[in-house]
Every structure is written in structure tokens, then in C-alpha cells.
Amino acid sequence: MKLxxxxxxxxxxxxxxxxxxxxxxxxxxVGVDGGVxxxxxxxxxxFGSQRVIDSPLAEAAIIGASVGMAxxxxxxxxxxxxxxxxxxxxxxxxxxxxRYRQRSQGxxxxxxxxxxxxxxxVRALEHHSESEEQFYxxxxxxxxxxxxxxxxxxxxxxxxxxxxxxxxxxxxxGLYHAxxxxxxxxxxxxxxxxxxxxxxxxxxxxxxxxxxxxxxxxAADTLAQEDGAEAEVIDLLTVAPLDRATLAASVQKTGxxxxxxxxPQSFGPGAxxxxxxxxxxxxxxxxxxxxxAAYDVPFVGFARERATVPDVPRVLAAAxxxxxx
Amino acid sequence: xxxxxxxxxxxxxxxxILDSDGNLDTALEPDLPADELKRLYRAMLLGRRLDxxxxxxxxxxxxxxxxxxxxxxxSQLGSVSxxxxxxxxxPSFRETxxxxxxxxxxxxxxxxxxGFLEGGQPAPAQHDLGITIPVATQLPHAVGLxxxxxxxGEDAVVMAFFGxxxxxxxxxxxxxxxxxxxxxxxxxxxxxxxxxxxxPLKKQTHSRTIAQKALAYGFPGIQVDGNDVLAVHxxxxxxxxxxxxxxxxxxxxxxxxxxxxxxxxxxxxxYRTDEEVAEWARKDPLTRFTEYLRKxxxxxxxxxxxxxxxxxxxxxRFEATPPPDPLAIFAHAYAELPPDVAAQRRELAERLQxxxxxxxxxxxxxAPPMRGQRMTRR
Numbered sequence: 001m002k003l004x005x006x007x008x009x010x011x012x013x014x015x016x017x018x019x020x021x022x023x024x025x026x027x028x029x030v031g032v033d034g035g036v037x038x039x040x041x042x043x044x045x046x047f048g049s050q051r052v053i054d055s056p057l058a059e060a061a062i063i064g065a066s067v068g069m070a071x072x073x074x075x076x077x078x079x080x081x082x083x084x085x086x087x088x089x090x091x092x093x094x095x096x097x098x099r100y101r102q103r104s105q106g107x108x109x110x111x112x113x114x115x116x117x118x119x120x121x122v123r124a125l126e127h128h129s130e131s132e133e134q135f136y137x138x139x140x141x142x143x144x145x146x147x148x149x150x151x152x153x154x155x156x157x158x159x160x161x162x163x164x165x166x167x168x169x170x171x172x173x174g175l176y177h178a179x180x181x182x183x184x185x186x187x188x189x190x191x192x193x194x195x196x197x198x199x200x201x202x203x204x205x206x207x208x209x210x211x212x213x214x215x216x217x218x219a220a221d222t223l224a225q226e227d228g229a230e231a232e233v234i235d236l237l238t239v240a241p242l243d244r245a246t247l248a249a250s251v252q253k254t255g256x257x258x259x260x261x262x263x264p265q266s267f268g269p270g271a272x273x274x275x276x277x278x279x280x281x282x283x284x285x286x287x288x289x290x291x292x293a294a295y296d297v298p299f300v301g302f303a304r305e306r307a308t309v310p311d312v313p314r315v316l317a318a319a320x321x322x323x324x325x
Numbered sequence: 326x327x328x329x330x331x332x333x334x335x336x337x338x339x340x341x342i343l344d345s346d347g348n349l350d351t352a353l354e355p356d357l358p359a360d361e362l363k364r365l366y367r368a369m370l371l372g373r374r375l376d377x378x379x380x381x382x383x384x385x386x387x388x389x390x391x392x393x394x395x396x397x398x399x400s401q402l403g404s405v406s407x408x409x410x411x412x413x414x415x416p417s418f419r420e421t422x423x424x425x426x427x428x429x430x431x432x433x434x435x436x437x438x439x440g441f442l443e444g445g446q447p448a449p450a451q452h453d454l455g456i457t458i459p460v461a462t463q464l465p466h467a468v469g470l471x472x473x474x475x476x477x478g479e480d481a482v483v484m485a486f487f488g489x490x491x492x493x494x495x496x497x498x499x500x501x502x503x504x505x506x507x508x509x510x511x512x513x514x515x516x517x518x519x520x521x522x523x524x525p526l527k528k529q530t531h532s533r534t535i536a537q538k539a540l541a542y543g544f545p546g547i548q549v550d551g552n553d554v555l556a557v558h559x560x561x562x563x564x565x566x567x568x569x570x571x572x573x574x575x576x577x578x579x580x581x582x583x584x585x586x587x588x589x590x591x592x593x594x595x596y597r598t599d600e601e602v603a604e605w606a607r608k609d610p611l612t613r614f615t616e617y618l619r620k621x622x623x624x625x626x627x628x629x630x631x632x633x634x635x636x637x638x639x640x641x642r643f644e645a646t647p648p649p650d651p652l653a654i655f656a657h658a659y660a661e662l663p664p665d666v667a668a669q670r671r672e673l674a675e676r677l678q679x680x681x682x683x684x685x686x687x688x689x690x691x692a693p694p695m696r697g698q699r700m701t702r703r
Binding site for chain 1: 442443445446447448449451454455457459462464465466467468469470471472473474476477495496499500502503506656657658659660661663664665666
């Protein structure tokens with residue numbers, strides 16, 4: 001059936017909860033309200049308020065209690081209403097969820113998923129539009145997953161829920177209702193840590209994920225039409241662990257790379273991706289790797305958001321500079 | 326409209342059964358069998374002797390920094406002794422005596438404080454979390470464990486430990502609030518030892534008691550003389566039974582005192598007086614309990630020597646630990662190592678195989694580059 005990303009994520013949650021009684025959902029407004037973006041809609045009616053918990057408004061205890069549930073053997077899928085509020089539970093993620101397996105030398109682990117809407121493009125106030133994947137991608141012990149469409153969102157969420165380690169799962173708000181896609185009824189999984197080549201090309205590699213993938217694809221189409229250049233487009237799907245082999249193989253073929261992300265540029269995922277390509281494909285490079293990312297300024301207000309969030313013209317300019325180098 | 330007082334009016338009780346002068350409230354005295362009293366005493370004595378021994382081990386460089394418990398034995402053992410093995414204990418970082426009661430081998434704890442993560446690994450069936458260092462962050466875990474037990478229909482109770490300083494942390498308040506709202510079987514045991522490193526209780530909170538903070542979250546709080554093992558035991562038993570019966574959480578404030586340093590890296594003479602320490606030393610939980618048992622004729626001859634021998638044996642086992650295998654750092658980082666981390670593991674493995682590297686420039690130091698000379702191949 002054709003579903004948007006909200007419905008696709010909802011399907012993943014519903015089917016996983018039907019499959020495994022240890023899976024439960026908690027967060028602010030996830031029950032009666034079905035989540036502010038409706039991702040958990042109808043789950044409380046189906047599974048009861050003990051399994052779909054409208055928690056008090058406190059991020060640290062949502063994650064902290066989920067850690068406790070996971071240590072007991074449950075599989076909590078918690079929702080932080082906006083990724084901008086996750087700094088109030090960052091310590092629970094970094095100090096505990098990511099470390100418990102190591103700290104207890106395998107006696108305990110935190111099989112849990114932290115879902116968070118992230119990113120701009122929805123004309124929202126501060127803390128409702130930012131992109132913070134780099135913080136989680138940097139933490140050993142965590143996986144950082146960002147789908148780019150309904151079908152892979154559903155498959156990746158199923159994989160995340162079944163993963164034995166904690167997974168931070170970012171959902172681009174701009175993609176929630178952006179498109180509908182055929183999503184199979186039967187549960188489908190996608191391996192975490194594996195990128196996908198969504199468009200093949202020989203002249204240049206565009207690397208992106210989440211909401212920026214659309215920008216990368218549009219830029220690739222324009223390059224083909226206007227410049228006769230065939231860009232390969234890679235959808236990371238998992239930011240960490242990074243699929244370094246796929247990135248290197250692509251750049252070994254194309255010799256050029258542009259990385260596009262919505263997070264601020266400095267020390268962002270683009271830096272790690274560029275370093276990885278340098279380490280594995282240095283002798284294939286025909287041009288410096290370029291990054292197109294948000295500028296290194298704090299939140300700018302949505303009236304000026306387009307000045308900093310990468311768009312197609314910026315990607316095109318970077319790609320052409322790279323091609324002409 | 327007039328102002329109307331809301332019911333119920335809140336009250337906080339203070340419980341003391343055996344005071345520092347040895348006076349006993351026989352009406353409140355818990356009905357503990359002789360064996361249980363002897364077991365508690367032995368655990369308190371062991372806690373004290375081990376603590377003193379560990380300070381010396383640290384000074385000798387045989388273990389690293391740790392947080393001594395001296396003076397808090399009654400708070401820890403009076404409470405933890407009311408748990409069943411199937412219940413859960415959630416420690417912070419100053420619960421050596423309670424952890425040993427729960428079955429942590431002494432040599433394993435020493436291993437932990439010598440920097441080995443193996444020392445923090447609970448046994449497979451042990452229902453204890455490991456030592457948690459960021460203050461108060463373990464309290465939401467206790468609430469989650471209790472929720473999970475309730476969700477699974479199991480009657481386990483969770484007991485979580487923390488100090489007076491922790492009650493200023495957001496995680497304490499969030500955990501207490503969740504516990505109240507979810508009505509889960511958690512017993513919060515605050516060891517109010519008067520000092521959070523150098524900050525005294527009066528600078529930590531303006532509340533008259535810590536126990537009263539429970540009332541804000543809709544569950545009972547009680548203050549007990551934390552140096553009175555009978556009072557701690559009585560209050561804890563009541564709280565654990567209530568939790569198990571579905572009565573929800575309780576906060577127990579054990580008023581005690583850290584007779585020693587915050588950690589072995591701390592110098593308390595900078596912030597508190599010898600007179601204050603001496604005043605609390607008079608209220609020592611161990612002295613008081615010793616006298617209680619003496620009157621009951623339950624003191625065993627040679628117990629100190631027995632306990633010391635047990636500690637010495639554990640130290641021998643600890644010191645027989647083989648040197649750490651560096652490769653073990655990768656063993657439990659993930660369920661399955663991601664390819665890039667697996668590559669890092671291979672790199673370390675190769676480094677460990679290789680003979681110690683000789684610096685290439687040891688015998689023939691390279692000539693300094695000439696101006697303009699390229700340092701790279703290309």
C-alpha cells in the first residue's frame with residue numbers, strides 16, 4: 001500500500017508490537033494524542049496504556065527509565081518530541097544507554113530505540129528545526145540512523161527495534177508528509193550500517209541522507225540535463241557506523257565527492273566522511289572533497305532558514321566547482 | 326473566596342530505635358532473629374575493615390581512587406538486608422558494604438577500583454546494576470526496572486541508593502516524579518551523609534528534611550537515624566513490603582555521616598572541623614550495634630580476625646589477576662563490532678604482536694629538509 005513516512009513508521013511500530021510483547025512505546029503525548037506528528041497514532045488504543053505510555057514531561061527520565069526497562073529485558077521505543085530537546089537527556093544516552101554493555105561487560109545491554117524528529121523546513125521555532133546527528137554519531141556504542149523515505153523508514157525502524165544495541169533514529173520532519181511510497185505489508189528490514197546507491201554515475205559522488213537526499217537527487221538530475229555530468233548519489237541511511245566501503249568504492253570510480261548535510265559544517269558528519277574517503281580513495285581523487293552544510297551559526301529563525309540549509313543551487317555550485325577543478 | 330486548607334496535611338516522621346547512648350525503644354525494636362543480627366553485624370564489621378584496608382591499598386597504589394563508606398554501614402546494610410535476591414539493587418558509587426551483602430565478591434570490587442571493567446560485571450543471575458558515577462543518573466534506571474517488573478507481572482522491588490547531593494539533581498526529581506505517577510515498586514534510599522564533597526547539606530537544600538521531598542511527588546517519605554541499623558531496617562522493611570504489595574514508592578532519608586574522605590583524592594580538613602567529625606564519631610553505627618549485641622550476648626569471639634582473614638584472602642585473589650588483555654576493550658563495546666571498529670581491533674592486535682618498534686631515526690637521524698624540499702612523495 002502507498003504510505004507517507006508517518007504511516008510507514010506507524011506500521012513498523014504496530015507490527016513490531018504485535019510480534020513482540022517486550023516492545024513498548026513511551027514519550028510525551030505518544031498515547032492518546034498519537035504523538036505530535038501522529039507517528040504513534042492508534043497504538044495506545046490497540047495495545048493499552050501500559051504499553052504505550054504517556055510519560056510525564058521530562059526527557060532525562062524518559063530515556064533513563066527506558067534504560068532501566070532495557071536492562072530488565074524490555075525493548076522500549078521512546079520518542080523525544082523534537083531532537084532539539086534531547087540535550088536534556090543527552091547524559092542518559094551518552095553516559096548510560098551507549099555504555100551499559102561495556103560497563104557491565106556484557107551482563108546487560110540496552111536494546112532500545114530513541115526516535116526523534118529532526119531538521120528544518122517546517123517553519124518552526126527554535127529547537128524545532130535543528131539537525132544534531134553529529135553528536136550521536138560521535139558516541140561509541142550507539143547507532144545513528146536517518147531514513148530518507150517511507151519505505152526505508154519502515155524497514156530501518158524494524159531493524160532498529162530488533163537491534164541488540166541502542167539506536168538513535170532521526171526522522172526528518174520535512175519528509176513526514178512529503179511523499180507516499182509503496183510499502184509492503186509484510187515486515188521488511190534493512191541492514192543498519194549499509195548505505196545505498198540511489199543513482200548511479202561516473203563523474204561525481206553526491207553523499208547525503210535524510211531530508212537532504214532529495215536536494216542531492218535534484219542536483220544530480222540538473223547536472224545530467226545541463227552539464228552532461230552523471231552524478232552518483234549515495235543515501236547513507238545509517239550515519240554511524242558509517243558505510244566506508246560503499247563511499248570509497250564510489251569515489252574510486254568517480255574521483256570527486258560532495259557531501260551534503262543539514263547539520264552545521266564544522267566537525268559535522270561531512271568531516272568524517274571526507275576523512276574516510278581520503279584514507280581509502282586518496283589516489284583516485286581528482287578534486288578536493290567539498291561539503292555543503294549549514295553555516296556555523298546558531299539557529300537563525302525560520303524566516304532566514306533558506307540562507308543556511310543546503311539547497312539545490314548551492315549543491316550545484318559545489319558540484320560544478322568540483323567537476324571543473 | 327476564602328483560602329481553604331487542603332487535606333491531607335503533610336507530616337514527616339523521624340525514626341530512631343537505638344540511639345548513640347545505647348538507649349533502646351523496645352516497642353519499636355524489630356523482631357530480628359539472632360542469626361540475622363549476627364549476619365548484619367558481621368557485614369557491618371566487614372564493610373568497616375575492608376574500607377580501612379582499601380584506603381591503605383589506594384595509598385600504596387594497589388587500587389585507584391574510590392569512595393570510602395566509613396560511618397555509613399548501618400544505612401547501607403539496614404536497608405539492603407530487607408531485599409530478596411530476586412529484588413534489584415541500584416547503587417551509586419559509595420555502596421561497598423551493600424554490594425558485598427548482595428553477593429559481589431570482594432576481589433571483584435577491588436578489581437573494579439583497580440580499573441578493570443570486569444570488576445563491574447554483575448553475575449549472570451545477580452539483580453544488581455553496577456556502580457554508577459554521574460550523580461543521580463541511576464535513579465531513572467531504578468524506575469524503569471520497577472516499571473518493567475510490574476509490566477511482566479513479577480513482584481520484584483527495586484532499591485536505589487544516592488546521597489544528599491543527588492537530591493539537587495534533576496534526575497532525582499524526574500525519577501521521583503515518574504515513580505509517583507507510575508506507582509512503581511521503588512525504594513529510594515538517600516544516604517544523607519551531610520557533605521557532598523565540600524558542600525554541606527544546608528547549602529544543598531533549604532528543605533528541613535530530604536524525606537519531605539517525597540511528599541511533593543505523592544508518596545511517603547521518612548527520615549531515619551541512619552546510624553541506627555535497627556531503625557534503617559525497620560523503615561526499609563516497611564517500604565519494601567509496601568512496594569511489593571503494590572503500594573508504590575517510598576523515600577527513606579538515612580541521616581548519617583561520612584567519617585572519612587569523599588574519595589581518596591579528597592582532603593576534608595579544608596572544609597570541615599575535627600570537632601564536627603569527632604561529634605559524629607561518637608554516633609558511630611558500629612559501636613552502637615556492638616553494644617546492642619553485647620547486651621544480647623551475640624558477639625562472637627574472633628570475628629575481627631575472621632573478617633580480616635577473609636579480606637586478606639580476597640586481596641590475594643585480586644592481586645593474582647593476570648595483567649589486562651588490551652584486546653578485551655573491544656569485547657563488549659557492541660553486540661557485533663561494526664566493520665570500522667573491527668578494523669581498529671585488528672590494528673591493535675597487530676600492534677600487540679609486533680616487537681616493540683625501534684624508531685627509524687635512532688641510528689641515522691634524517692637530515693633536516695632543505696628549504697623548498699617536498700616532504701611528500703608526490
